[in-house]
Amino acid sequence: xxxxxxxYVYGVLAAAQAARVPVAGVADSTVRAVSHSxxxxxxxxxxxxxxxxxxxxxxxxxxxEEAAGSSATVLPIRFGTVMESEAAVRERLLKxxxxxxxxxxxxxxxxxxxxxxxxYDEDRLIREVARASPSILALRERVGKLPGDAGYYDRIRLxxxxxxxxxxxxxxxxxxxxxxxxxxxxAVREETPASPETGFHLAFLVERDRIxxxxxxxxxxxxxxxxxxxxxxxxxxxxxxxxxxxxTAGSAAWA
Amino acid sequence: MSIATTPRxxxxxxxxxxxxxxxxxxxxxxxxxxVYVRVSLIGIEILTIDARIVIASVDTYLRxxxxxxxxxxxxxxxxxxxxxxxxxxxxxxxxxxxxxxIEAAKEKLGIGEDEEEEEEKPKASASRRRSxxxRRSxxxxRSxxxRxxxxxxxxxxxx
Numbered sequence: 073x074x075x076x077x078x079x080y081v082y083g084v085l086a087a088a089q090a091a092r093v094p095v096a097g098v099a100d101s102t103v104r105a106v107s108h109s110x111x112x113x114x115x116x117x118x119x120x121x122x123x124x125x126x127x128x129x130x131x132x133x134x135x136x137e138e139a140a141g142s143s144a145t146v147l148p149i150r151f152g153t154v155m156e157s158e159a160a161v162r163e164r165l166l167k168x169x170x171x172x173x174x175x176x177x178x179x180x181x182x183x184x185x186x187x188x189x190x191x192y193d194e195d196r197l198i199r200e201v202a203r204a205s206p207s208i209l210a211l212r213e214r215v216g217k218l219p220g221d222a223g224y225y226d227r228i229r230l231x232x233x234x235x236x237x238x239x240x241x242x243x244x245x246x247x248x249x250x251x252x253x254x255x256x257x258x259a260v261r262e263e264t265p266a267s268p269e270t271g272f273h274l275a276f277l278v279e280r281d282r283i284x285x286x287x288x289x290x291x292x293x294x295x296x297x298x299x300x301x302x303x304x305x306x307x308x309x310x311x312x313x314x315x316x317x318x319x320t321a322g323s324a325a326w327a
Numbered sequence: 328m329s330i331a332t333t334p335r336x337x338x339x340x341x342x343x344x345x346x347x348x349x350x351x352x353x354x355x356x357x358x359x360x361x362v363y364v365r366v367s368l369i370g371i372e373i374l375t376i377d378a379r380i381v382i383a384s385v386d387t388y389l390r391x392x393x394x395x396x397x398x399x400x401x402x403x404x405x406x407x408x409x410x411x412x413x414x415x416x417x418x419x420x421x422x423x424x425x426x427x428x429i430e431a432a433k434e435k436l437g438i439g440e441d442e443e444e445e446e447e448k449p450k451a452s453a454s455r456r457r458s459x460x461x462r463r464s465x466x467x468x469r470s471x472x473x474r475x476x477x478x479x480x481x482x483x484x485x486x
Contacts, residue, residue: 080366123366123367123369124369126346129350129353130349133349133353147357148353148356150356151353151354151357152371153360153363154363165360187351189351195394198394199398208395227393228388230391230396231390231393235388309352313352315357316357318358319360319361321360321361321362321363
């Protein structure tokens with residue numbers, strides 16, 4: 073087995089769907105496919121030096137987007153994964169996980185990820201919540217009468233109550249969105265919100281031929297809850313949230 | 328590949344190249360190959376911290392409390408006093424050394440040099456405001472994967 077340069081691994085797809093990827097990969101490298109019996113892993117050379125996360129994250133994104141094109145199904149590999157050589161990609165990724173990968177590709181074939189996030193004007197939400205709750209108003213009054221330090225725990229308590237109520241409102245919107253969109257989706261993942269302004273972050277797995285229906289439903293939701301929540305709708309994306317397999321780096325090559 | 332059609336209405340224009348979206352969609356997602364460690368990445372902790380601010384924290388509660396305290400709840404219209412409210416929330420969020428670190432690192436990473444980047448500016452300032460809670464989560468540094476694993480899967484029949 074030959075020792076080669078380390079390679080960055082982007083994702084796996086059916087070899088038949090692996091077209092040339094015309095965009096640069098991480099560290100401005102050229103992306104190529106490493107194949108093994110019907111499967112292809114997209115890789116590019118890396119020198120082993122550290123990479124700038126923000127820039128390379130975009131490169132990772134672009135490569136998979138190009139690879140997926142308008143019809144291919146690509147299984148994304150977790151951002152930042154590097155293997156010691158091209159041979160290792162074949163021997164330790166593709167070979168030992170062949171059945172698993174083929175199964176996943178079959179399962180996800182013709183399906184894309186559509187993501188929907190909501191963002192709230194937090195101040196507005198806090199105000200609405202406070203106005204609607206007598207207990208918050210009462211707490212607020214008590215806190216207001218106490219001098220700074222003395223009211224510390226009361227202030228935390230007040231904030232906690234407000235935060236709880238804010239959370240409930242966001243969750244109510246998320247539930248509405250799920251209820252409306254689940255009929256168009258094959259699967260749903262509720263992702264962890266990335267920031268306090270984010271109300272919900274939902275990833276839907278949708279058949280390609282249902283994208284338009286899904287989008288129309290998203291449009292309806294936008295009209296309904298768009299007053300209080302700004303919706304951000306992304307896709308079609310490779311199934312980042314649905315290709316969550318833990319693969320075994322098999323030792324076939326060394327056996 | 329592009330963006331699903333955007334029906335008119337309140338939807339934001341989708342721009343998947345915005346860093347916030349890129350982080351949300353790909354960080355800690357996708358298949359994991361055991362044994363293989365990730366390439367060393369400059370600034371990944373910072374991205375992670377920025378993206379995964381702990382939501383329920385004392386800092387957040389205090390900030391919420393302050394926002395409630397300052398607001399003029401009685402008045403029907405919220406516009407008066409709003410700039411003041413924003414101001415107080417911003418300064419009340421406790422600036423710290425971390426904010427400087429995050430900014431510096433962002434410059435080093437070239438975030439903000441990108442032409443696609445305008446949209447991230449509000450986010451950058453928001454993260455400055457949240458810096459005290461990010462300091463809290465920074466101790467967990469690279470353990471981003473474990474944190475994000477909490478994203479649960481839902482069965483189809485739910486609802």
